Amino acid sequence: MHPIKISGIGQTAFGELWDKSLSDLCQEAVEKALADAKIGIEDIDQVFVGNMLGGETSQQSHLGALIADLFGLSIPSVRIEGACASGGLAVYHAVQSLLSGQSKTVLVLGVEKMTDFCAEKIGSLLMQAAAEEERTAEATFPSLYALMAQAHMAEFGTSREQLALASVLAHHNALQNPLAQFQKKITVSDVLASASVADPLRLLDCSPITDGAAALILQKRDHTPVDNEACIIAQTCATDRLGLAERKTITGLKATQQSSQKIFAAANIKPNQVDIAEIHDCFSIAAIMAVEDIGFCQKGTGGQYIEDIVTGKKNSLSLNPSGGLKACGHPVGATGVKQIAEVALQLQGRAADRQQKNLKYGLTHNVGGTGATCTMHLLTNSLKDFHSR
């Protein structure tokens, strides 16, 4: 595909932002992205909003029109929803819009306002993303991912400590991210001592409930050489059964595996060429499955792979430098957009204290539900081989 340039990036703080409404979050992220791109709102010709729960948590759906309203726009503006993959899907369809020629400069906004509700109510609303039989059985996302963790531990010997290390890594990385929800170092002992949520998952295995927004300005990349650029060079999306009971295995996500195979084939690179990745670590077990399903390591070795990163035995891949969903926070519709924002900032060399070195290829991995939707984006700052088709 024709490379798509990240022209502007804006992000609010992620956290419990009780003084900010859904509209406030939208406005802040968009204004930051426009300023970053050094363009005005009048330069935008289409808007894509990734959001899951605006109707339920803020009594506001029709978020495409809300953004038009906030900024006085009259252009096409739409909400894209695919549960926790809403943000990545918004980028996916924004890119298709650019490739179609029906737009030249698009704004993608991911946003979620979640903390005004008690966690139990939010947990129930999030189950709208799951299968009916899971919802009516009163399963929750922690309980569903706990089943995957149990299966993974039984089949591959993944240890309880390895699960904890995924959270330790996330919190370690978030220390350098001023926009992250948690700026707090944790240890394996902290994770193991935290309250049990759904065995074997404990509180510190779970990503939090978060308010936040992230915005991107996207354009087709032209032939003018630019320093420190970041471009999307491939994108994929795959789906799977909604419910775990309908899948052949629950020790991995088929949608991630398929999305991954396709994206590396499309970009003609191998997983081990990826220098930096933002993966969907909604739970510690999700991070372990993701590194396997993406192809960073063999199936069953994800626990060891993450352990090796934490202990410094493996430094080739920078994993979730933002802090991931676990520590940067997980405002559902914003997450997929933030992942691309983070990878782009890193590739552009603008990631401040958490800047990683020697980067060429970056990957984002955004999952909806327990893996019924997966969307991935591959970015690079090195387009030597680029020729427009």
Place this chain on the structure above:
Amino acid sequence: MHPIKISGIGQTAFGELWDKSLSDLCQEAVEKALADAKIGIEDIDQVFVGNMLGGETSQQSHLGALIADLFGLSIPSVRIEGACASGGLAVYHAVQSLLSGQSKTVLVLGVEKMTDFCAEKIGSLLMQAAAEEERTAEATFPSLYALMAQAHMAEFGTSREQLALASVLAHHNALQNPLAQFQKKITVSDVLASASVADPLRLLDCSPITDGAAALILQKRDHTPVDNEACIIAQTCATDRLGLAERKTITGLKATQQSSQKIFAAANIKPNQVDIAEIHDCFSIAAIMAVEDIGFCQKGTGGQYIEDIVTGKKNSLSLNPSGGLKACGHPVGATGVKQIAEVALQLQGRAADRQQKNLKYGLTHNVGGTGATCTMHLLTNSLKDFHSR
């Protein structure tokens, strides 16, 4: 733009379908569209689902994944939401996907399951599409459109009887549509004698609460000549302020006016060349404003224009042959898809008892909220001038 061919059409009955779930409606519409296109589900490579309230009414969001689940798919599948314009927007973004080259055969499904709730609850949920100040003031959509009706009557002398005639026309047309919710002739007296909802609007001025689904299979049109085809040759979308109080005038919808100007410019035809149109008549006043805002008649003369159609003085335009939202029914996310399905069936000469004659150009007009979103599609069965770009 490159013409997009309507390759398959499927629609459920519209109405109070208490024996059918959201999934049942999806399945039926999709199976009918596939059979109509004479292809299998494996031929589809992207899915777009237009839906507003699945999360609220069926506790099921993530409808892209739901469709993948129902049909065993692993392809990209997403929900598109823009209030009552969700269906038209789903087509809009499906077309962009085809134009981008990232898909070759797409499925667009519009669906809404509304009648399991009491009307009061649905009315409250629908207000998620409106502005916060309208929602918190406990306005309803009938009350907001009533304000527009009052303003239109005061400014242009539109009569109460002309409002009624819009509903009379809709019910007249729906008599020939076996899938319509209401197969019942009504008179001006019936409308005037129906219960007052929000002055001057009465029950029979208002579109109903409806269950239903409609599906389309879309592909880029190739150069092979085909008999009885229908192609989308232009599409537009425009947005406006969410709330009526923020608009300069409420006797018309700016989003419709802008969308209309752009679509006729893009297709290089005039409004009077349109032979058939499905317009968004959620309320009788909406039909009157729409024919003005689209450009079928001068601003202020919409009441007379519809009166002339009903009395047979004007036969050039076939308006809402399906029965429109008023009589065919208004399952919110399905409406925009059904409008295109109806116009395509008519252009293809497959509309059975309600087949209109001498058709070349057809228009659809789908509105979200009180006009904060408008999306329009222009179709033709006559592509003599077509050359691919």
